[in-house]
Every structure is written in structure tokens, then in C-alpha cells.
Amino acid sequence: MNIGPNVFSSASRTTLEKNVKTFVLPDKCFENRVACTWRCGNKFTIYPRSQTVSKTPVDTTGDRIVNICQDILLFTPILRKLVNESNGTYLSLQKAAETAKTSDNQVEFLKLSRQYRSIIRVCIESLQEAAAKESDGIEKNSLMSYITIFYSIECIWHLCEILYVDSIPGDIVLPFLLEWIRFHFPCHEQVAAQVLEACEQGSEDHPQYWDTVIGMIVQGRVDVARALLKLHSLADINEFKLVDNALRTMPVYSVYGGISTGEFTITWKHWQAECRSKLSGRSLASQPKLELIMRLIIGEYSAFESIRDNYVSWFDLLGGWVLYTAPWTRRRELGAAAAACAALRSAQPPAARRLLDHLVRALLDGDLHQVIHEIQQISDNGWFATHLTDILYQCGKLKIFDKHQTNVTARLRDSLVLEYGCLLMEHKSLWSVGLSYLATCPPEGLRRAELMLERVPVHTNAKALRVIAEAKKYGLSGVVQSVCRAAGARRLAAGRAGAALGWALRGRCGRLCARAADAALRGYCGYSGYSGGRPLPARDLLLSAGPELLRADRLLFLGKYCDFHRLYKNREFKKAAKLLVSLITSKIAPEYFWETLLLDTLPLLESEEAVFSSSDTFEIMLCLELRSKELTGEKADLLRLALARNLARTCLEDVEDE
Template sequence: MNTSFQTNKISGRVKTFVLSDKCFEKNNIACSWRRGNKFCIYPRSQKIRQTAETCENIILDIRQDVLLFTNILRKFVNEINGTFLSLQKLAQTANTTDNAVEYLKLSRQYRSIIRVCVESLQDAAEKETDGLEKHNYLSYITIFYSIECIWHLCEVLYINVIPGEVVLPFLLEWIRFHFPRHEQTAAKLLEACERGSEDNPNYWDAITGMIVQGRIDVARALLKLHSSADANEFKLVDNSLRMMPVYSVYGGISTGEFTLTWKHWQAECRSRLASGAIQLPQLELIMKIIIGDYSAFESIRIKYSSWFDLLGGWVLFTMPWAKRRDMAAAGAACAGLATHTRTHLDDIIQALLEGDLHQVIHEIQQMSDNGWFATHLTDMLYHCGKLQILDKHQTDVTLRLRNSLILEYGSLLMEHRSLWCAGLSYLATCAAEGLNRAELLLERIPIDSEAKAMRVVAEAKKYGLVGV
């Protein structure tokens, strides 16, 4: 019989459960492994025949709670499997062609599938009336939203081949997509297009939010809605924003030339700020932000849910020419703005910015997605040639890590009555070790119909598993 357990205590990551059946109170307990990640426990006495005489015959099946086996996520697993197999086929041509663009397409395909999954979960959560089930859906949404956010940043920093490696435009795109704070307020104010918009309590927050996201034209348009927009100090700020240099690798100037232009512009902004011509505190704050004043970013940090909301703005106004290697310093500066206890997502984002992909993989393995994310992201980075993991002897173990994650994930899918075919396809990508494991697991699949037996035989033949 299957049973549910009451959680008694959580110590770190270990849960303790209370067995509710009285049969286990006075007897010892025996355990036996079953197929997959399952085992059963049953009462067992030290004395011969005592258990049978004094206790019911109860067997409790214990199994891992697999998020991916829920009905709403099975379609997601199958769609992701198709992209995974496409990536393996593409990787086979890596020695003869440059597949960077194709890798990027597949990475975006992964993210697209994740976003569709999140939307499906949101729809299901809205329709769900059961409180516990609704809570589960909301937890799933949080998990997969974080996954897509991390994958997107990883794509920007490691998968996308960026001309000149200047990451700012793509970093700002990541910020705008995942942290669209104040965007709705700005849109409503611009749609109304009324003078005196400063009466809206979120007016100034919307302006600074647009500036931090690099949406300078929107910020200028909002400033023009102020009742004092014609005042000299407003014109000074507007002119400073209008004259802000924007770097482009296709702009025809070198990074060095742009740096000189940028520093000259910021020097003019500092001069205007020091002149005392700008008296309104909100305008003064804007000027401090665009000259990269750290204290200005500290003052607005409380208005954002995380420090990486401000990451794009910090890079924009301190080193807009920044390359991937400069992201560690930017991440450290913004992480210093944190006003609350660090979260798991904080650690992952900072590790990504620091280029510590081994730590990133370690951290994402702790996410409650049954290893799906770690498996697929590691595989993608491995094929892109961006991943190198060394052991304590400085031996490259990248392929071993990639294979171990795929083997574990494939074995997990082999436990499911309808996802075992997908699991088999994962195991088959790990050469001899994967096929040996596939053969063992395929033999243990319960056969409850002739059709399923024929399917098992066909799959075994497909992968050359003649021993099944």
C-alpha cells in the first residue's frame, strides 16, 4: 500500500517522517529496494513468527516525489527531449562546421519551451480551486521562472557570440524581460500624456526605473509631463540625458575613442550637478545615477526586489563598454547593495557573473526540478565548448560530469510508464555506459499488454540492445 507521511522535523535538507501505522510502534522495521527510486518498508520482529502473529501484513511503498511526473509537466518533458536530441545531432557536425548560431537557436528554443510551460502553470493555478494543489502550481511557477531567468543570463554570457563581447545591450534586454518594474506605470503615464503627472505617487520611481533600465527616451518623455518641465533645471537634466553617448560595435569608433567621449560627457554632468543649478532632489538623484554615483544606487535599492534589478544600470553608467570578463566586478558591486538575506538565486546569478560555471552547476542541482535544469544546461555548455571542469588533480572531468547528469536524468525518466522512451533516448547519448544501463532498466519495465511488449522490443532493437 502507498501511504502519506507527516513531516516531523527538518534539519538542513533532511526530512524526518513519522510512520502513522501502529504496526511499526513495537516492531523493528525492514527495508527492501524496488524498481527505480523506490523502496518498501515493513514490520519485522527479532523473534520468529512474532510479526505475523501480532501485526497486520503491511508494506509501505516509499518513492521520491518527482515533479516532472505531474500531468501538466509531462508534455514539457517530451518537448524538451526533442530539443535535446536536436542538439546531439548538431554536435555531431561540430568538427566540420561552426555551429555557434545553431547552438544559440536551440538555447532560445529551450527557453521558449520553458516560458510556455510557465504560462500553462499560471493558467492551471488560476483555474485550480484546491488550496494545496494551487500552492503546488505556484511553487512550480517559481522554479521554472527562475530556471528561465538563469538560462537567459547564461545564454547572454556564454552561448551567444556577441560582436566585440560588449554585453551591455543584451544585459539590459535580460533585465527588461525578467524585471519589468515600473514599466506598467510608465506606460500608463505616457498613455494619459497629462501635464502634472508628478501627482502620481509612482511618477519619480518610474523615471528612475526607466533610466536604470537604459530606456532614456522613455525617461525624457516622462520628465516632459512634469508641470515644471520648462524650468531650467529640467532642461539641464533633459539635455544631459539627450547627449548621453551610446556605444555600438557598428558605430565606427573604437572602444578607446568611445571611452574618452563617455568620460567627457560624465564630466559635464558632474559639473552641472556641482554648479547648484539643479535643486529638486529627484532631479539631483537622476544626475547622480547617470554619473555612476554608488550612493545613488544605494538609495534606490530598497525600491527593487533584488540587486540584479540594478545590474544593467550600474554597468550602463560606470562601464558601458564592459565585456564578459568585467561582469564579476559589476556583480560584486551590485551584490553589495543587498539589503536582505541572500537567496539561492542571488548565489547562482553572482556565480554566473564571476564565470564560475562549476559552482553554477552545483547550485542549480539543489533546485527542486529533479535534475532537469542541471542536465540540459550542462549539456548545452559542454557542446558550446564553454565548460571546463577540473578535479583536484587538474584532470578535465567535464565529459564525465555531463554524462553522469544525463545518466541520472535518463534513469529517472525510465521509471515512468509513459516517459521511459524519452529516458532511453537520454541514456543512448552516453555511449557504452548509457546503453548498458538502458539494457538493465529496459528489462525491468512492467509489461501489462502485448502492445507495450512490442514497444519495448522495438525500442531495444532501435538502440541495438540485443540482450533485452
């Protein structure tokens, strides 16, 4: 089945036709017409659709429903640590950005950028360990592809950090550029270490000796190159001494060296003129490798061309080209150096390196718009694009304008963060991480968070409480009520009125409070199959509810009735009697509960000491007569007798008091 661009406009059709994805469905899974519908997130369902409407039942046992979803790299178990740890750094960056509005916080931004890179390096190490232990070929290839992806991410992030996050003294970028190349492209470093460790004269017999020496020269590791040259069996002849002296006397610029850029430029050009004169004197003609080294250190373009095929990418030579042509180069001048190195003749780079080449070139040219466009093509599901764009935006280094020259930087950053947050919200355990991203893009982020949080599956009390806690953290009261309402309704349907009442009070849902209180009262009085006299549910909760009882009349009645039980249990009979009379006279008791309410007066009427006054007794008598349908037979007669006795007793006490 072809999922093509037929739903898009003709303007975008040409671009999308190049990326049409073909899904091969199971054999004969659909005999009828096929329909497709989107589900939540990046999922859609393909299902059969009948061609005709028939009253006769049709056998559809051969039809199937096919669910198709995007393969999310970040949901791989081994990459969960990357998602969780980077979330902490992201939130710290948002706090640092708030303080940066009132003070310079560049050092903190650099620290957080390095934290991001550290997290990526740990992720790469974990992937390497997992790949080393994996025996399945397919899984091993997947892990190796992940390593390639995150190696490229860390490489680009490091270069961005140098060019846009770090505050470089004097803006002289060469030392940091050389450090970047040595760290990510350590050509011949292992061989150099082995040769130097052996420290044997005649080391040129090693098959990679000269490649290693030239590699050290290109990477600016002049001291290592000199040490390797001294291990050559002819190190004492004049040609070697001449090259060693040229390398030893090479000027090195430092911002803190005490000389200006102009003075250093004069010294540098004088040194290169001396090297050029020695080279033109043909004194190194008998040693072509040494001659090549001299041609490299004077910045001869053809010399760099001759060694280009020894390296995978043009930027392996970038540091050496800048070092030997213009070591005082500033960040804004790196584009010209990149163009010169990229123009070196070479074979077509492998596909895996082409994207990295484009990214490095765009970074050195200062085209951050193109950089963000390119990193969105990396199949890491937006992690890199989101976090790099955010840190560049917070540092104030990102300026993106649309065709109308309107600054859309904030919109671009927010759109990436929102998309990444929504992606994480789809995962069963990473949804809270996604929520923290959405919350940093108000007001759109909070609106999305509310919609997506309501769709998080809640199957346990613990999950429901966690969703509620997260919703309260971000002020999403609608989600709190929705979750509590759903949880309370499920408990109520299962006959657990007390649990339902707890959820109703937690969510402050008046209707659910009334329904749960009604169910609790019915259960207590033996209505609809319940056994009468059972304990009231959620008594502790009701006794501490306070003003929440006012959310529904039925809940208020239940709370007061529960308080009556507490007083009676504590043998505070007069207070209990007073509360019971107020419940009887308030007329908020449900019809089915009047029998229970009237019968509760019997034990108090028969107590040794009169707890009902004559006026209270008259109120109960009046209610008994008005509610004669609710209480009949022997129970009514017993209550009338008890009321008459209590009335006689209270009348005598009143006479004695007079």
C-alpha cells in the first residue's frame, strides 16, 4: 500500500514524492475497500470499509485491522537515561535563562552545554557496551547505527559550543578548533602513542610512521611530530635538523602573550618566509617526506591536496589549514577556511558522512538556520534539534527571520519544544518528562498538556495520584477534576462508595460527591441489597473534610451524620442528641433515610439521663407524624412510647426546676 502525498497541496507534492513510504500489508488481509484514520500521536489505523450497506450480516472474519506507528528511537530502553538526564539539564537551563535577563550568565550556559555533551558521551558508551555484548546481527547493526547518530550529534554540539556558547578571549578560535578536531578525529593517535612508547631508533620501519608524523603536523601537534622525527634513523642529518628547527621556532599566538595581533602577524610571516626560502633552496630534495612537511607548514594548497585522500572528510584538514595559513583567524572568518578545505579534491564521501559535512560547513559559515534544518533530518526524533535550538536561543545567539524579515526565533524554538514534548507524552512512562517541556512554552504548551494529560491511561491508584500531582504542579485544575471524576465513577460502579467519595473530595466534584454520598447512605440503611447497620464509609475523611462538605447537600448530611456517630461513640450524648435533632429539622435527609434517622433517637430517648428537651421531643414527634409512611408498625409504636416517656420525664424536670 502506498501512503503518498495526495492529501497535500501541489506546491509540496514534488518534495514529498521523493519520500513516499510504502507499507507491505499482510497477504490478502483486506478483501474490501481500505480506509485509514489517524489515532493519537504518530499512529494511524488501516481498516476495511464495506462498499455497500446491507441488512444481512456479512462475514468479516478474513478482514484485519492494521496499526501503523512511527519507530521512536528515544523509546528504546537503552536511551531512556538520555531522555531523563537531559530533561534535568533542560530545566536548569530555563532557570539560568531567567536569571540571565538581569545578569550575565554565560558561564552557566557553558556549564550546561558541557553537561549536555557529557550526557551524550555516556549514552554513546552505553551503546558501545551493549553492542559489544550483543550476538544478534540485526540488533547489533541497530546499536551501531545509534552510535553513529549520537557520535555525530556530540561532534556538532561541541563545535556549536565553541562557536556560539563559549566566550573565547580575543575571538581567536584556532586553539579550540584544534582541540575539537583532535577529540573527534584522532587520526594516527594510537600509532603515535605506540611508537613513542617503544622509543626505538629506526621507527620509520613502522608502516604508518610517515602518515602518523604528517597527521600530527596537520592536527597542530608539533611537539609529538618532532618527537617522532627524532626516532628516525637519520634524525642527525642536516635535513632533519632543518625541519626540526623550523617546527621548534614556529610562532604560537596567545591572547595573553603580551603582543598584538599585528605584531604576531609580522613575526609569523617572517618565519614562513624563512621556511619558504629553505624549501626553494632545494635543501630537502633528497627527503620528499620532509619536503612535504615544509610545504604543509608554509600553507601550500597543493601540499594539502596531495594528502587529502588519506582522510575521510575535509574538516580533518581544517585545523592544519587554519594553523599554517592564518592562525589569528576569528570565528566569523572560518567560512573562507572551510570553503578552501571543502574544495580539496576527493572522492565522494560515504552517505553517513555527507550530513555531518553539510552541518560542519553550515556551522562554520554561521548559517544557523541551515544548521537547524539539517539536524532535523537526523533520525533521533527531535532530541538534538530541540535542545540545541533551545540553548542557542537562551544564549541569544539564534536569530531566524522569515521572508517578511520578521524575527521568528522564539516561534521556532517553541514549535520544536512543543513537538518534542508531545512525542514524550505518548510514552507510558516518559509522559511526565514531556509535560515538563510543554510547561515551558505557555500558553500553547499548557493547553496541549491539558489535552494530552487527560488521555494518559490511568489504571491504578498510584498512576492516578501521579497524574493529579503533575497536573496540580502546572495548575491544570481541569485535568485534576477529570481524573478524579473518572476514578470516582469507576469505584462507584464497583460498589466502593467510600473510595468514590475520596476521589470526589480530592477532585472537588460536586455531582460526584452527591452521588457517592447517596450511595454511602443507601448502603448504610440497607437499601438495594445492602445489609443495614454496616459502618459508614470514609469516616475519617468525612470528619476532616471541613468546608468541602458544602459542595453538596447530600454530602453535608452524610458528614454531619458521621459526626453524630462520633459523638455517640464518645458518649457525648447531649451533643449527639442536639446534632440529631438539627438533622431531623433541617429537612435535607433523603426520603429513604428517614426511618434510620428516626430510629437513631431511640437509644438516646432510653438513656438514664434525659438528653432531649421537651421542645426537642415535640420536634421528633411532629416529624414522626409527618413521616408516618417511612416508619410504621412496631418500630413506630416503640418510638412513640419512648417519646412519651421522655416528654413526661422532661416535663417533671422542668416543674422541679421552677
